[in-house]
Amino acid sequence: MKTKSKTTEGYAVEALVSGVVQGVGFRPFIYRLAYEFGYKGWVQNTGVGVKIHLETENEADFKDFFAALKKDKPPLALIEDISFKQAQFKSFKKFTIKKSIKGESFVFISPDISICENCHREMMNPSDRRFRYPFINCTDCGPRYTIVKALPYDRNQTTMKDFIMCEECAQEYTDPLDRRYHAQPVACPFCGPQVELKEAKTGKKIEGEIEKASSLIKQGYILAVKGLGGFHLVCDALNPESVVQLREIKRRHRKPLALMARDLSLVEQYVNLSTTERQYLISARRPIVLLHKKREIQEIAPHLDELGIMLPYTPLHYLLLMEVGLIVATSSNKKDAPIMKDEAEGITSLCDYILTHDRPIYMRSDDSVMKIVDGKPLFLRRARGYVPYPQKVHEELKGPKHILALGGELKDTISVYKDGYVITSQFLGDLDEYQNYIYFEETLKHLCNLFAIQPEIVVTDLHPDFHTTRYAQKLGIPHLKVQHHFAHTLAPLLEHNIPPGKKVLGVAWDGFGYGSDGTAWGGEFLITDYSSFQRLAHFQNISLPGGDLAAKQPWRMAVAYLLTTYGKDFPRISALKDIQASSIKGIVEMIKNKLNSPLSSSCGRLFDAVSFLLGLSPKIIEFEAEAAMRLESAASEGVSESYPFYLWTHLNPWQISFTPMFDSLLKDLSDNLSPADISSKFHNTLAQVINIVAGKAREKHGLDTVALSGGVFLNKLLLKKTMELLKRNGFKVIRPLNYSPNDESLSLGQIAYALNWIKNNKEKG
Numbered sequence: 001m002k003t004k005s006k007t008t009e010g011y012a013v014e015a016l017v018s019g020v021v022q023g024v025g026f027r028p029f030i031y032r033l034a035y036e037f038g039y040k041g042w043v044q045n046t047g048v049g050v051k052i053h054l055e056t057e058n059e060a061d062f063k064d065f066f067a068a069l070k071k072d073k074p075p076l077a078l079i080e081d082i083s084f085k086q087a088q089f090k091s092f093k094k095f096t097i098k099k100s101i102k103g104e105s106f107v108f109i110s111p112d113i114s115i116c117e118n119c120h121r122e123m124m125n126p127s128d129r130r131f132r133y134p135f136i137n138c139t140d141c142g143p144r145y146t147i148v149k150a151l152p153y154d155r156n157q158t159t160m161k162d163f164i165m166c167e168e169c170a171q172e173y174t175d176p177l178d179r180r181y182h183a184q185p186v187a188c189p190f191c192g193p194q195v196e197l198k199e200a201k202t203g204k205k206i207e208g209e210i211e212k213a214s215s216l217i218k219q220g221y222i223l224a225v226k227g228l229g230g231f232h233l234v235c236d237a238l239n240p241e242s243v244v245q246l247r248e249i250k251r252r253h254r255k256p257l258a259l260m261a262r263d264l265s266l267v268e269q270y271v272n273l274s275t276t277e278r279q280y281l282i283s284a285r286r287p288i289v290l291l292h293k294k295r296e297i298q299e300i301a302p303h304l305d306e307l308g309i310m311l312p313y314t315p316l317h318y319l320l321l322m323e324v325g326l327i328v329a330t331s332s333n334k335k336d337a338p339i340m341k342d343e344a345e346g347i348t349s350l351c352d353y354i355l356t357h358d359r360p361i362y363m364r365s366d367d368s369v370m371k372i373v374d375g376k377p378l379f380l381r382r383a384r385g386y387v388p389y390p391q392k393v394h395e396e397l398k399g400p401k402h403i404l405a406l407g408g409e410l411k412d413t414i415s416v417y418k419d420g421y422v423i424t425s426q427f428l429g430d431l432d433e434y435q436n437y438i439y440f441e442e443t444l445k446h447l448c449n450l451f452a453i454q455p456e457i458v459v460t461d462l463h464p465d466f467h468t469t470r471y472a473q474k475l476g477i478p479h480l481k482v483q484h485h486f487a488h489t490l491a492p493l494l495e496h497n498i499p500p501g502k503k504v505l506g507v508a509w510d511g512f513g514y515g516s517d518g519t520a521w522g523g524e525f526l527i528t529d530y531s532s533f534q535r536l537a538h539f540q541n542i543s544l545p546g547g548d549l550a551a552k553q554p555w556r557m558a559v560a561y562l563l564t565t566y567g568k569d570f571p572r573i574s575a576l577k578d579i580q581a582s583s584i585k586g587i588v589e590m591i592k593n594k595l596n597s598p599l600s601s602s603c604g605r606l607f608d609a610v611s612f613l614l615g616l617s618p619k620i621i622e623f624e625a626e627a628a629m630r631l632e633s634a635a636s637e638g639v640s641e642s643y644p645f646y647l648w649t650h651l652n653p654w655q656i657s658f659t660p661m662f663d664s665l666l667k668d669l670s671d672n673l674s675p676a677d678i679s680s681k682f683h684n685t686l687a688q689v690i691n692i693v694a695g696k697a698r699e700k701h702g703l704d705t706v707a708l709s710g711g712v713f714l715n716k717l718l719l720k721k722t723m724e725l726l727k728r729n730g731f732k733v734i735r736p737l738n739y740s741p742n743d744e745s746l747s748l749g750q751i752a753y754a755l756n757w758i759k760n761n762k763e764k765g
Helices: 026-037 063-072 117-123 167-174 209-218 240-250 275-282 315-324 434-450 467-473 484-495 554-566 581-592 603-613 626-634 659-670 675-701 716-728 743-763
Strands: 011-020 040-046 049-056 078-086 095-097 195-199 223-226 231-236 259-261 288-292 306-310 326-331 353-357 369-373 376-381 390-392 403-405 415-418 421-424 457-461 479-482 504-514 520-528 533-539 646-648 654-657 705-709 732-734
Touching: 026 040, 026 049, 026 063, 026 095, 063 078, 078 390, 117 315, 195 209, 209 223, 209 231, 209 315, 209 353, 223 315, 231 240, 240 326, 259 315, 275 288, 275 369, 315 326, 315 353, 369 716, 403 743, 415 743, 421 743, 434 467, 457 467, 457 743, 467 479, 479 484, 479 743, 484 504, 484 520, 484 533, 484 705, 484 732, 484 743, 504 603, 504 675, 520 603, 520 675, 533 675, 554 581, 554 603, 554 659, 603 626, 603 659, 603 675, 626 675, 626 716, 646 675, 654 675, 659 675, 675 705, 675 716, 705 716, 716 732
Parallel strands: 040 095, 223 353, 259 306, 288 369, 403 457, 457 479, 504 705, 533 654, 705 732
Antiparallel strands: 011 049, 011 078, 040 049, 195 353, 223 231, 231 326, 259 326, 288 306, 369 376, 390 421, 403 415, 415 421, 504 520, 520 533, 646 654
């Protein structure tokens, strides 16, 4: 990096820093660092990153400066690359922060993050001018993705544009040595956003805003509270009547509700908390973390052994919880619709009072939800706090084309690729719901505008009737289709930087995915690399009586598996006692005559059947994976036994039959073995299936790496048992860490396929 000008005496270097380096206090950090080293020059936001020009009259190689830059960078900065070039010495008199310039835009932006400790301390200080101000922030905290309209990330390109800074805020904003230098949402009570409390039905304003809102919650009312990415519906978590009322409003009678707790001491009254779980709870990302119950809270998460809890992440949340302590904080959406970000979207019909404010939300985003497995995150939903962090691709996959991947149909996300990086959107939901489809279109437009994406290739699922497939067909650009479980497997390969050509055993287990043979897949073992896959093994196909109804009424799958195991004279066990004999007979006839009973290798439906047979699942589930979640929650610890199964390796692909398992399971039921022990044996069985198939795949195909993906691997118990077995037997195991293993990761896997497809076609000429 030592550079001496040819025309004047001095040394200069210019660097371009790429990554998450805008909106995180990076430029003032560089300013202070240059001052410390005695360098002159400038720093500037551009459309591709942050440019730095350093110069000095004294001989220097600048290595110590850039070492300090990497070591002491702002907490939210993520440096992906630093490139250098020779610079001309220009005899600058000082170091300055230059005005941002626009350009070819693929600079990254920080996700929305929690209030920092410094701001929290100021907010609680009666002598501070921002005392109890619910929109306090600085360069280290506050809203980002949900308020930005375009890059570079400057105030006039955010929803703060119309809030004119007062003299004091402007002074902080323009002082490079101040913590609020170029903090785009900077504001105070005199010039910034204001909070408002009003009755939902009449719109009548109520004074005392936050304090009164806390009082109303304690009195049992339902409030809509505007956060970073949308409204929460809020009530007192310890008031069962209020919780039941909220459930009625949302038509959500059993699905678990998220909690927000004032502090960790309150969290620990209700759940067990590991060191890693604690770290994620208090992190700037503030996800909802699923934690093992210590005490039951009535009506919050019935029939499950975990509570989903988050800590406050906005100043408003902190102020609201000072008096209440523990609240339900669930997304303000009607059933299956996206979170609401504007009052005009119908929020008044869902609550008694509205605690809102006048800072607009540009891009809606739900809270992120995760479990911790083996000390690492397992995302159920990736959104606020994590989007839009970039994913770097393997050097051999990099290409010049812009790629758009549209994911699947349920739990959808969008991914875009440009210049070696993938950006994946927040969770978008089920696109079969019209409002979610509009949300999909909003997000697609925002991502392409924000990162200057001009799609040259679009990628979707193989399913011909998905909304995403139909949308892609209208774009008029090359359209690639990727089989569902293949895309599932490719996502962790891309995330873990697996090189092209490396074959792995992909275990993709979920409820449903359109197979390349036109049938419903879901219990798959694939030998895969980025180019293609071979279906090595799968679960034996079982009828889905009633098609989609089989996923909503688990007793149908119980009958299907009993019929497969025993024939038409299968035992009418106690779990079926509340099902009318005529209904059971009708299901048997449907399967026998192949009427609306498509075959499927679904792993999800296997869980449904077992859960129902053990008396854990209701006849009709309310939400996806309800039966499977109850089955997992029921499992006891310390059970090592498993059930028998068949692995038919003489077939191509191999098949796994669970008829021996069901026979043994019913014997355990007749012997009064507890559902907890049976559940544990069932989970052990599935882990053994993976372990044995992996062992045979290594013997025959030399595979040493196993990739676990698909929604079934949101099951913490199954994931832990499987990883333990595989690692013990010498396998390298990879799984999604920064993404969810469910259908949210499909768009990432689709990008991986497209990149390799482009590379291979380029090499072919």
